[in-house]
Amino acid sequence: MWREWIPFWRPGLSPQSSDVDLLFTGLLIASALVLGLLFFLLALFCVRYRAGNQIDRGHRTSKSWHWEVSWTVASFICFLGLFVWGASVYFEMYRTPTDELVVFVVAKQWMWKTQHPGGQSEIDALHVPLRRPVRLVMASQDVIHSFYIPALRLKHDVVPGRYQDLELEIDKPGSYHLFCAEYCGTDHSGMIGEIVAMEPADFSRWLTQQAPSSPLADEGGALFRQLGCSGCHGKGSKVRAPPLEGLYGKPVPLSDGSSVVADDKYIRDSILLPRSQIVASYEPLMPSFAGKLSEDQLLRLVVYVKSLAGNRS
Incomplete structure (x- = not known):
């Protein structure tokens, strides 16, 4: 893919993580260009209109409408493009596939409790099959938490009194960090866990070995x-x-x-x-x-x- 030619580029671990990285890079470049233009104009005006420079300072209240309209329209089009780009990535991340696996997550001070439909439960861990969409239905028992998986570029607040949905899909096997990204009390820093991505056959065996009491x-x-x-x-x-x-x-x-x-x-x-x-x-x-x-x-x-x-x- 053409993205492999980008310096320091690292492929993502999910179908959307590369899109999030690319969007983040685009936002950084756009912000850097705006910042560079701002500092350039500041330096230009400081030099051009310094006290000792003999320059015409008349007509200070006149308007140059063609310049103002031009940069306003250009900025609007640029940031509208960034908005459309971000919205497309958002809708792709939160689409609902038909064959998704539903897993329930309850956040408490200071732990993550995950529950599979078959009755298998985990504390501060979540096992999922590779290359299969997984929908997390999340709720908080007490205060606001935030379900954050840096490797997948996914983060979603878990608010008391309502359910939150998060879609994830992992392409590579491994164990990935899970954090709470919202301060939730004295032991907030210890509210960590892991996401374990397994081959479908290994995941099926893992489910069987857990031997839940009942679904x-x-x-x-x-x-x-x-x-x-x-x-x-x-x-x-x-x-x-x-x-x-x-x-x-x-x-x-x-x-x-x-x-x-x-x-x-x-x-x-x-x-x-x-x-x-x-x-x-x-x-x-x-x-x-x-x-x-x-x-x-x-x-x-x-x-x-x-x-x-x-x-x-």
């Missing part, structure tokens, strides 16, 4: 029944509540006339803030579970509802 969906189903949710949302319930079978990924009409797609965020908000988005033709009877469930428990309930997507009553 997340099963644990979520048990919690669903333990909290009494099945008394309203289960089949044969005497309470009229929205059915959950086949819900995930479908549009949900709301009582205010709008609609929302039933994604991870909607399910989470429906558990914690059930009166914020009331389903059309249903009464707001569901109690709030805010402050009663941990992020780990919320995660299991969301996975359980997602597992009902293929079931219709």
Whole structure:
């Protein structure tokens, strides 16, 4: 590729890392050119209009519209091009492939807890297969954290009270550093981990060796029944509540006339803030579970509802 001819260029470890490096280099060059032009004009005006120089200083209030319009339009086009370039890289990084692997991440002071759909859990580590898109669904248990993988040029804040999505894909096997890039308390510097990229066959063996007690969906189903949710949302319930079978990924009409797609965020908000988005033709009877469930428990309930997507009553 033509990028290999760039001095000191190092290939990226993911499909987008080289694009991020190239964009960063472009921003540095553009900033250096603007800075160089600024210092050149400062030096030119200092020399030309110094006190001892005999130069015409009349018409100081007159405007040279052709110069001002020219440099304004040129600057606008230059920075608009940088914006379009950055936006294209952003949308490419956050596209949603169809065959992606979903992994859940819960940030706490001061650790990263990752959870695979099969029930396998890790602390301060994440094993992923090579050359397969992975979507991280991230939540914070306490304060703002930031999930940062320098080798992949990926960083995303993890904010309490909402889910954050991050797409990643790794092309080369190895172990890569994971940091928290947002100050989160006294032991912030110790909130580190590793991303382990493995060949697909090795990753499958690793999953088998972890021997989870049960899949997340099963644990979520048990919690669903333990909290009494099945008394309203289960089949044969005497309470009229929205059915959950086949819900995930479908549009949900709301009582205010709008609609929302039933994604991870909607399910989470429906558990914690059930009166914020009331389903059309249903009464707001569901109690709030805010402050009663941990992020780990919320995660299991969301996975359980997602597992009902293929079931219709």
